[in-house]
Amino acid sequence: MxxxxxxxxxxxxxxxxxxxxxxxxxxxxxxxxxxxxxxxxxxxxxxxxxxxxxxxxxxxxxxxxxxxxxxxxxxxxxxxxxxxxxxxxxxxRTLSEIYSSTPLGKAFKKSNSDEESRVSKLIEISYMVAKEELPFSKFPSVCKTEKRHKVPLGTKYINEEKCSEFTTSIGQAFEDELVQELNQSPYITILTDGSTDASVRQSLKQTIIDAFQELGVKNMQNKLVGLCCDGASVNMGRNRGLAALLRQDSPWSQEASRTLAEVLGRLLGSKTYRMGSSRDWCYWTLLWPKNKESLTEFGKEELLQVKTHFDGLFQLHSVRTDALESEFTEMKLFWYSNLSHLSRADFWSAGYSILKTQYPNLLHVFIVLKLLPVSNAKVERAFSFMRRVKSDWRNSLSESTLNHLLRIDIDGPDFDDFDPSASVNMFFSDKVTRSGPAGVAGPSTS
Structure with a gap:
């Protein structure tokens, strides 16, 4: 057959x-x-x-x-x-996996999935409230408007207290992401402002160290590239200012200065390196010599100054400083032969992947240059935000809630780019903690 x-x-x-x-x-x-x-x-x-x-x-x-x-x-x-x-x-198979395969477990899983979907929508609304600097009291009204539009939000979480909890979950999710980035990054720069009392110099340094340690970031001194602050003596005093105290542990750390701007201007190919303008990183190739011989010599003196200044930091990160000049020359010639036709933005959009694969030691130089302190405007915006948010009508905001609101406002993405999934997971993990031991529900806050 x-x-x-x-x-x-x-x-x-x-x-x-x-x-x-x-x-x-x-x-x-x-x-x-x-x-x-x-x-x-x-x-x-x-x-x-x-x-x-x-x-x-x-x-x-x-x-x-x-x-x-x-x-x-x-x-x-x-x-x-x-x-x-x-x-x-x-x-x-875990007990949870076995249980989830039963009819009761599948029904419970679907119920949880529906609740997660509702919470995800509510967290997005809470993010909008925080991003627009609205009080938590506006949250229920926005939710009721969405429910009129047939958005399934339920009734369980629609109150001011839950909006505060959602905001906390968002802020904690952002904080976890920040901690991960800080631990993975080989270098950091600190922005600070606000203190003019010379008596707090040493305590201000310790406060910064403690803040990093509380986040789980160890050996901050071995990552520190620079400090950006105002010109008050407590910060910039020659012998006992904050910058000088930080240099005791990180002697290479740099604060913004006109001399540094001039060095960067030549090294990065711009006659005027405007401190604080992130667009300058797209203009590095603007004034690079088009002549091959001149290009080979271009920037060597400035690279030597950067290498000398940050030699101790580079040694901590196993950078072969003896290879920097040759890698810089090879990178410029590679650009000249293969990529000079690209726009500046297109070249540098792929520039770091090129550095990582072909010029690993030079990559550290460009990361350090990008992290050099150039402007304290972000800190000033934070002060402006605090004055707007912690008003006479919201003077009972806790320090942690204010930190979460500040993180959302300053570092949070645009609303269209916000992904609530990490915040949803954070909310339900915190909810389990709040429920008490062995799944016994704790006191309700709603």
């Missing part, structure tokens, strides 16, 4: 494709070397038989016209086969 159609060579080919080592076959008793039966080795596990969708077709083996490649593919995608593969590999 149809057995004559499936050769042993074909069955072997099916087995070798996509690593189907679980597929076995029996040959006919004659010398034709034709396949009589195909079966699945792993699905014969007794533990699989209890599944609701269990089928014994590939356990007993398929024969005749059923021995088709398409049927083999379909079987490999069945829930029964996937679980059998997991069992064969010794994958242990």
């Amino acid at each position: 149809a057995v004559k159609g499936l050769k042993e060579e074909t069955a072997k080919k099916w087995i070798s494709e996509n690593n189907r080592s679980w597929l076995e076959y029996d040959l006919t008793p004659d010398a034709s070397r034709l396949v009589e039966r195909l079966r699945c080795r792993v699905c014969s596990d007794e533990r699989v038989r209890a599944l609701r969708n269990y089928s014994n077709s590939f356990v007993e083996g398929i024969t005749g016209s059923g021995m088709k490649k398409d049927n083999v593919k379909k079987h490999s995608r069945t829930e029964m086969h996937v679980k059998a593969i997991a069992l064969s590999r010794g994958v242990k």
Whole structure:
């Protein structure tokens, strides 16, 4: 019958494709070397038989016209086969996984999924309230308007207290992301402002160190590139100012200065390096020499100054400073031969990936240059934000809530780019903590 159609060579080919080592076959008793039966080795596990969708077709083996490649593919995608593969590999299911596979568990999972969807929408509304610097009291009104538009928000979380909790979850999610970036980054720069009392110099330094340690960022001194602050003596005093105290542990750290701006201006290819303008990083190639010989010599003196100043910092990060000049020359010539036709923005949009793969030591130089303190405007904006938000009508805002609002306003993305998923996870993880031990609900705050 149809057995004559499936050769042993074909069955072997099916087995070798996509690593189907679980597929076995029996040959006919004659010398034709034709396949009589195909079966699945792993699905014969007794533990699989209890599944609701269990089928014994590939356990007993398929024969005749059923021995088709398409049927083999379909079987490999069945829930029964996937679980059998997991069992064969010794994958242990957790109690939660076992429970979620039961009818009650599936219903509970769907209920949780619906609640997560509602909370995600509510967190987006809370983010808008914070980003627009609105009081929490506006949250219920916005939610009621959305409900009139048939948005499923429920009734459980629509109050001012929950808006504050949502804001906390957003702020904590942002903080976790910041801590991760700080730990992964080899270098940092500090912006500070606000103190004019000379008696707090040493305590101000310790406050900065403690703040990093509380975030879990250790050895801040070994990452510090520079400090940006106002010109008050408590910050910029020659011997006992904050900058001088930080240089005791990080002697290479740099505060913004006109001399530095001039050095950067030449190194980065701009006659006037405007401190504080992020657009300058797109203009590095603007005035690079178009002559190959001149380009080879361009920036060597300025690179030497940067290398000398930050030599101690580079040594801490295992940078081969002896290779910087050659890598800088090779990078310029690579630009000259392959990328000089690109616009400045297009070149530097890919510039860091080029540096990372081809000029790893020079990459550290450009990261340090980008982190050099150039403007304290962001701190001034933070003060303006605090004056607007912590008004006479909101004077009871806690320090932590104010920090979360500040982080959202200053560092949060535009509303269209905000992804609430991390904040949703943060909210429900905090909710479990608030519920008390062993899942016993704690006191309600709503």
